[in-house]
Amino acid sequence: MPRKPAEQTVQPDAILKAAATVFYRRGYHGATMADIAAEVNLTAGSLYHHFPSKEDLLCAVLDRGLAQITRDVRAVVDGGAPSADKLRAIAHIHVLSEIEHSNIAAAVIFEGRALLDVPGVRDQYVRQRDTLEALYRRVVEDGIAAGDFRPLDVGIFVKALFGALNWVSLWYREGGRLTGAQIAAEIAATFLAALQPPPAEGGDFPPC
Amino acid sequence: MPRKPAEQTVQPDAILKAAATVFYRRGYHGATMADIAAEVNLTAGSLYHHFPSKEDLLCAVLDRGLAQITRDVRAVVDGGAPSADKLRAIAHIHVLSEIEHSNIAAAVIFEGRALLDVPGVRDQYVRQRDTLEALYRRVVEDGIAAGDFRPLDVGIFVKALFGALNWVSLWYREGGRLTGAQIAAEIAATFLAALQPPPAEGGDFPPC
């Protein structure tokens, strides 16, 4: 049974990256199959040998993007570092995912809305996104429980952090004033400052 | 010269509001003229008596949305309140604009990208957006200069604040746990906490 074909074959991986880039650049409805195909030197029709439809392509991009960032973030959250370090690491992963990994994460962030019409798919997407958000929330809650962070409305705090991090993909330009790592560090510092507990009263050492 | 026609006439204002809502809901490319028309009980063709094209409609929405929020924010920034109060007021305006004023602001925020192809229009949009961002920046810079806020990277801080505020339109649901005003207050509190200067050393009163 003859099988493997050409060397000039395009990897499905490359198609996903191309699709992510184009979805991010033009939005789901604005992106054409020809745009995506051109990105990997194919014609529009050829894409259908790899994915059954444009919608499936978006689903695959979202699925893979969310899985990737969730995996990386989970590794940090499950580790034993102090909460502040975890938050810094998460910001780093999040920002770098947006600006480096072929914009897959960026497509995830902004094109999820295009799925609002397809209930089955949408639920899957929402579930994955909530999973990711829950990881962020856990870091903050653990930090509060440990006394490293001041108590606050964790729900809003995490949404704000998400927003700040996601927004990076809208304004980041390669070769700008700061690198992705520096941006992540600065954002993490901002949110960590907001989490700083008030100076301890009645601690081990009397204040005066 | 006979003029004014029917009572059943649709105001251009109503069309802009409808367009903003639909653009926000479906994205620029995903929105159809029929969708927008239906929102004000018209047929697609009738919209062309009020706006020359779909693109003009988007421009008008963006222009008006940005002008509105900029006007409101400018009034606060030009006022004499303490910087912290200004920041709280701005957050309030920003969030309420997103979730109340017919989603015009929300459309502004997320559909600006659809204009990336139309250079003339795009520049106008970018200029207006930068104007708004400059107002936010001024509040933070003034606060730092006055010693109310700790010094930090104002560029990143403002982008983070923008992101956190803009993100609200993606997750806010009417009848949720918090009102828009409460959300704005919580976000403002978070960012103000991040701006808090370290306890003064060598102040008027000696520390012990």
Added chain:
DNA sequence: TGGTTAATCAAATGTACATTTGATTATACG
């Protein structure tokens, strides 16, 4: 009352896709 015009509609028109179809090429394996 009637002419002028704004506002609307229903029905074209044209185009830009997503998707299909029917070759064509090139590989791997026997």
Added chain:
DNA sequence: CGTATAATCAAATGTACATTTGATTAACCA
């Protein structure tokens, strides 16, 4: 070598719009 198959392409096909067109309606004003 030869044949089955993966991967591709160029050229249909069909549809979903944006926009146009040609009435129709109803107000205003003289």
